Amino acid sequence: MIKFKKLGLSDDMLSILKSQRISEPTPIQEQSILLINDGHDVIAEAQTGTGKTLAFLLPMFENMSPNIDTIQGLIVTPTRELAIQITQEAMKLKEAKDLNILALYGGKDIGSQLKKLKGNIHLVIATPGRLLDHLNRNTINLDHLKTLVLDEADQMLLMGFKNEVRSIISYTPNNRQTLCFSATMNSEVKKLAYKNMHDPKLVMIEKKEVTLENIKQFLIETTDRRKQEDLCKILDEENPFMAIIFCRTKRRVDNLEEDLYQKGYNCKKLHGGISQAKREKVMKAFKNLEIQYLITTDVAARGLDITGVTHVFNYDIPENAESYIHRIGRTGRAGEEGYAFLFVAPKDETTLNTIEKEIQLKIPKRILT
Template sequence: MTTFSDFGLSNELVKALSNMGFEEPTPIQAQAIPIGLQGKDMIGQAQTGTGKTTAFGVPLLEQIDITEGIQGLVLAPTRELAVQVAEELNRIGQMKGVKTLPIYGGQDINRQIRSLKNRPQIIAATPGRLIDHIERKTIRLSNIKMVVLDEADEMLNMGFIEDIERILSEVKGERQTMLFSATMPRRIQSLAEKFMKDPELVKIQAKEMTVKNIEQHYMEVHEKQKFDVLCSLLDIQSPELAIVFGRTKKRVDEVVEGLIKRGYSAEGIHGDIPQAKRDQVIRRFKESTIDIMVATDVAARGLDISGVSHVYNFDIPQDPESYVHRIGRTGRAGNKGLAVTFVSPREIDHLKIIENVTKSKMMKKPVPSFKDVLAGNQQATINRLMAIIEKNDHNDYKRAAENLLEDTDSVTLLAAALKLLTKDPDVTPVKLTAVEPIRVRKPRGDRGGDNRKRYNDRGRNTGSGRPGGRDGRDRRRSRTQSK
């Protein structure tokens, strides 16, 4: 088995990858990392979710000198991907002291200028906002050693190809270029021919992702209903061990706090929690000291825990690979598992994409009613009573029971006991921060021409197809001239 140590990486990177739970490289990583370490240009054709960030991140981080300024540039089509790339590179590069800063539209540019004063070595940027900084001279590309174009075909679809050509023209001197794209249209090939030097091609066939022994359900749930529905399912299904996946660190903290308030035994893990604390939570979960663990995708990477009976996707994952990774925490060692995914009405299209890629169908289930919850709680109480009877651990209470039966019939007495022991559905309000639903990006031709995007990646309102509207440069220049 190939490991990351086999690539001859620095100890800092090997340790960081190990702490992140990476055990062996994915196919794209196994082929791309050696090419990148040799300083060669490369074209990687691979689907989202195959580990591309680490594939280019490791060679990029290895050649960074922390005493110098910006040396690495990653271009991404969306602000979400730019942030995701920056987070991953910061985790991999943390022990080496390499800082990556996300630069994207929609965030105050003055805030980004202040962050640039902390001298990051790598920038993960959307094209339009990066050009803003280049024009302001707040980012200079004179010392760039490597440029990465991530999801190049998506940047082409979103109309950023001219911006990319301009940015690449700004990078002077020798540089290494790595381009990643799920498809390879002619326009991307032309870009590679113009700006890359004898690139090596790495092509990873899209694998069919399947999940066995796992029953998959989904529920169409509005954001405000999610927490109550989760609690209802926990009461009805009484999982032995359950993992709840949230999309953000803040979401994990809020769900854990809410569950504890309602009397559930839960703890959370995410990237901001110290490793020692995460290890403690995982150990307690394995030992069944707690029976619900709430986690982000990254924190749960590499978890090897047997006995997980239920997985709840509180927030639908970003991509099919993450979905398979999440629900794969259950249904292990030949055991059956259940995965339930909460989906808002605007995320149904994204759900269908996951189904198509994973070649699996999720069964739509209705949101449980009050009666369903009460029935579930009653059944859980009956199961607890029968367990005590099987253990024969009730002899000290027989005399008290006989005395009660002298005055009350057995059915009434047992019904009262069940009512006393059954947990009523809790209605304690728990407020969660709303998470933006995932929207499926449609092909450019389906977006209504120039009105395809109300906000560009620099965060400016572009209106309905006004001249110069996509990036707002004409308006900025007119304001500058008026001054």
């Protein structure tokens, strides 16, 4: 805990981390926490799974006061799942400092959110659309905001939230602290960040080798007609402990889930077209090992921390290498071995060549018997 202590964390916070068996800060935490604690604006680039959430939550908690009856911290994140995940992490820190935390995202009853907003809230974790809804209704006041976090900024812009983010920023005070966390720092993210920040400090964590050593990757050559049959063969051969199957669209997810369920596989679907209550139920069931196969779009590929996933199946080839890396990064975590399968039809050859070139690996073929 010595390194954490040097980062200026309180004894109460140190004991919370100890109880969670977190003893060493990750590189992103080590480089960001002191800067944030000192009040600097920070632009941080680090891959998913590097401890970004605690890198901003820990200093935010240190800098907020339960005795001030205003919203002091705001975290804006692109998806409901990420908002829920960050909220869960924040709730674990409440023992160190009893801050009132509210998650705002679509699909949740707006009435109950309005009721909670009338109380004393210190930290809000929100998706752009629902937050803007409240700001336009004047049901949330950010006049005394101390710290604004734009989490997964690249994904937020990719999902078309640029105007919403700009509008949200316009409701916050000019003297706020702004933190921008992103897996990639493309020109759009930089433009957004620098335009809205005061002399930001840049933290860049070197990307790990793209092809993580503990993920074994395999290529399955197939055709669109034969793909489902080949998937079932490999599922039966491997019988994964816990697996994620990625499809390109919501409709593809719906169809595959229905077909696999009919064949007796223990599976559930997850995508943006499903009600929020059901999405939460599915995620909880998957984390509790009640579901063996989670069939999903890329909504679950980014940021979600699901431990125990042994296999990832790219039923549909991802659009690019970055998406492929994010998908297969759901397995092989915490030193465990993981397996990733990529199904490729003849029409996918060009995309495959691009992915292999980018990850500098000729993915070995798995021949199905």
